[in-house]
Amino acid sequence: MKQTFMKISLVLAFVMCWNVISAQSDGNNAITTAAPFLNINPDSRSGGMADAGVASSPDMNSQHLNPAKYAFIDGEMGVAISFTPWLRKLVNDINMYYASFYYRLDKMQTVSASLRYFSLGNIDFTDESGNIMYSGKPNEFALDAAYSRVLSDKFSGAVVFRYIRSDLTNGYSNGGGDLEAGNAFAADIGFYFKQPLRVDRKDAEISAGINISNIGSKISYDGINKEYIPTNLKIGAGYQMELDRYNAIAFNLDFNKLLVPSNQIRPDDADEDWVDPNKDKSVPAAVFGSFSDAPGGFQQELQEITISAGLEYWYNKQFALRAGYFHEHENQGNRKFASAGAGLKFNMFTLDASYIIPLVQNNPLGNTMRFSLSFDLSDMR
Template sequence: MNFSRKKAVFAALAAGVFSLPAKAQISSFRDSLLGQINTITTAVPFLQIAPDSRAGGMGDYGVATSPDANSIHWNAAKLAFVEKNVGFSISYTPWLRALVNDINLAYISGYKKLKDDQAIAGSLRYFSLGNIDFTNDNAEKLGSFNPNEWALDFAYSRKLGENFSGGLALRYIYSNLTGGIAIQNNTIQTRPGRSVAADVSGYYNKKIDLSNKDAILAFGLNISNIGAKISYTDTKAKDFIPMNFRLGSNLKVDLDSYNTISFGVDINKLLVPTPPVYWKNSIGSDSLDAAGNKVIRAGKDPSNISPAQAIFSSWSDAPAGFEEELKEFTYSIGAEYWYDKQFAIRAGYFHEAATKGNRKYFTIGAGLRYNVFGLDFAYLIPTTQRNPLENTLRFTLIFDFEGLKKEAAEE
């Protein structure tokens, strides 16, 4: 063996030997990251709350369920397949009822079919955070304010084929959390946050035969809240709104002329940056570079990422890699049973990884339909941490305008 070949062999062996501890350290570091809590936070999280009691009774699952007046939130594309020409609903959700009595979410939504293959819809979502007293650093009262947030939506849905439809929703978002109060010793003036966003959705359903029973298999996709970052001050600091990817399926089976059952699953993932892990100094604080910026140890810097870039980079930016990305998916499983299209019972389960928020809960619900009016109820049962909806009953009131016309005609 000549000298140059010996050098190559020695270099290869040395690289293999010394890389073993390095690989072990990297693996150990990634394992430690997987065990750390690294939740993704956004501005205006009220946009992610299930607004209606039907979906709320099925584990917050609804992207591929049969269309109704609340479809604009879950998947506007479904409205092209809605059976009735007009629908309207009002929903009310108490929030943190075990602690306070003045925080709630109100939701109004409705649709109108233009033709057999087209529909338009609109909704208003209002989130009140109750009355809050503001104080300065010396605990002196500065005043009181009722923070509130709302979003106004308009949607259009159209069939693109016999079994497929597409939908587009536009959204204006307003968030006033401070009432214009100044912060940091009156050096920074706050203001309401404003943003605009859009949803792009698709829906597919097909009638099938399942063991000699009529059934409908459906799939839904909704990429929601695609929009600009939001800010509450005149500084450069801006926060992402909750851009979200939702994919799901639903199977509805007519057991006989009176009994119908459906069940399915939704998968969700936020399309915003995952917080990176920063280097720490000897006292446990974040290490800073010469410019005063935190030094990233793992992950990607989210500060210079645009919303358009985040939609794509959010699939591969977790500090612990692919395993952590998988933990960022949440899962909703739900089922619904109808008797004679007049009485329904529902159940569902929602799962989120412990290091990404640890929301895990069962839900139950019921529905009633009688001529012009209908009522839906939902109740949440947490299995891990306490939940803002724990021990609260939320409800949705549904109006059937065609039923009203029919009732008037009979008189």
């Protein structure tokens, strides 16, 4: 079972492309959590802008980045589905499936829901001798519902409630009952602000957004040890402008930080039973302490922030081109990539696709594509 757990851990490490085998001598101290699939962006539109979008204009997939945007969405009802083949440079059967739905109750209130399902593909579970004991398909999923409300003509807020299930062993047990599916509950809170402008007699808008996601219980796979889920802070700003009757551009900039404890450096004189003291913190203490607990001080706290910048161009509100850049510090995982995307909008549906272009060698995220299909069901009300 020990070997089985190590194999699953390696899969999860590849999933999030973090170098979790920390070489502290060279400064690598990447943060890891349980259920990292919660922070994989399933949306192709924001994916084309390197995951920037907490303050972008509202769309049908706003549930993931900032559900507060639903309060200002133009339609009355809609549904979207997304598919992401994950880590195709490494394996061919890890996939993310995502579906979202929103419904406007009235001009002030909107409700929404989403389901994400993450399949880790086929995994052979082996004993300590390497003999295959069981073949399964571990998976994780999250189901959530949200309520968003207009708080003023320029400001909105939203809350999300989420159930999380992470089944890394797919029911397999070697008789010792060591591992089981983990369950957790979490909540998000988000806010969105927009301000229309006139620039050179052209319509424009600035926007800002903040979303704190996955504020919730720890998760356990053995009933004893508990791990943090990826509580996350995303804050950003956006600017969009109509160049003329047919052309419009938008720019988005996001900053992202995990609100979980930084890994502490093991003292040279520590005994073999040493445990990172941050692992025993309560969730509230971990969230508030995450801004000042890095062993490298304020410099490391800044290194834990990732940056996403994205540009979007629309022609005649029907065809879109997107590009972006994502930056993560070398000591925190070194994910650096550019992105490209496109969208095609018809009367009732929109098709979006995005593509990741790695900027560092041996990046498992290279050549990752996302696909989203959105349906405007407003006419059905």
